[in-house]
Amino acid sequence: MREIALIGCDRRVGTTTLTLALAQLQQPLVLADCDCDRPDLDLLLPGHGEDARRDFFADKLPAINFARCDNCGLCYQSCNREAILMIGQYPDINPAACDSCQVCGLVCPTGAITFRPQEFGTWFQREIDLGALLFARRGFCQENGGRLSAKLRSEGVQLAHERNLDLVLMKGPPGIHFHMHPILDQLDCAVLVATPDKYGKQRLDMQIDLCLDMNVPVAVLINRSGIETTLAMKLEEHCREAGAILAAQLPNVPALLDPEPPRPEEIPELVTALESFWAQLLELTATEAPRT
Ligand code: SF4
Ligand code: SF4
Numbered sequence: 001m002r003e004i005a006l007i008g009c010d011r012r013v014g015t016t017t018l019t020l021a022l023a024q025l026q027q028p029l030v031l032a033d034c035d036c037d038r039p040d041l042d043l044l045l046p047g048h049g050e051d052a053r054r055d056f057f058a059d060k061l062p063a064i065n066f067a068r069c070d071n072c073g074l075c076y077q078s079c080n081r082e083a084i085l086m087i088g089q090y091p092d093i094n095p096a097a098c099d100s101c102q103v104c105g106l107v108c109p110t111g112a113i114t115f116r117p118q119e120f121g122t123w124f125q126r127e128i129d130l131g132a133l134l135f136a137r138r139g140f141c142q143e144n145g146g147r148l149s150a151k152l153r154s155e156g157v158q159l160a161h162e163r164n165l166d167l168v169l170m171k172g173p174p175g176i177h178f179h180m181h182p183i184l185d186q187l188d189c190a191v192l193v194a195t196p197d198k199y200g201k202q203r204l205d206m207q208i209d210l211c212l213d214m215n216v217p218v219a220v221l222i223n224r225s226g227i228e229t230t231l232a233m234k235l236e237e238h239c240r241e242a243g244a245i246l247a248a249q250l251p252n253v254p255a256l257l258d259p260e261p262p263r264p265e266e267i268p269e270l271v272t273a274l275e276s277f278w279a280q281l282l283e284l285t286a287t288e289a290p291r292t
Contacts, residue, residue: 120138
């Protein structure tokens, strides 16, 4: 079974459209929308019946029982995240600054601090024509998109094993930030999506470096090559020199955020255009040397 993720340089490069098109080349499969900040695949893929829904709990956060607190201030003094303030003589916890290290609970002499799991969001499983779709909604003001992404990925792998499916195809968060790490770890291939312009190249270079540092094979799809043909050719060459196992150009795949988003009738054309790229990608990832 392979785990492959599409990751855009930014939100306007057509990653969602390309994910939908590639999914049609390998169905049935498990699709996972691991871009938990802005999921959109669920808006485009209707389900059969009701979505299965489950709450997601992550870090345990401290809570103070003031009936047992003797206002000694030791928790305040020991918190190196400055997540505890003393309001007058009472400790007060700022959950946004807390990293759940639990030190305050260890130093509290009266056992006034306990830790409770926090609900960070909800994830869903939907049965679709292509197989199964996993997606999530983060809780209000929760900053745990990376863990929710990791949860979707692990659930996707388990589901693929249960159904004997060959592929978990993920749409990862765009750009470069820490949310990418749970997606990239031990991934079979990262398909990076870029456009041929100066900023696209800069972001792509950073993404390629990160993937190769994590020992993840990289393939690149260069969208909108029809607009900047010379730059697109140079970028494709550059990607190969930088270590991409595969690079291909696409003339103009629309993005969901475009003034004219993709129309359903455009997807079959795109699927045909991607057939050769996908066949090569499967071959290259099948013969990939074991990671060190
Ligand atoms: S769990 Fe750690 S970071 Fe959070 S309030 Fe306690 S000491 Fe501070
Ligand atoms: S360490 Fe415990 S007893 Fe002391 S102020 Fe904090 S919660 Fe209260």
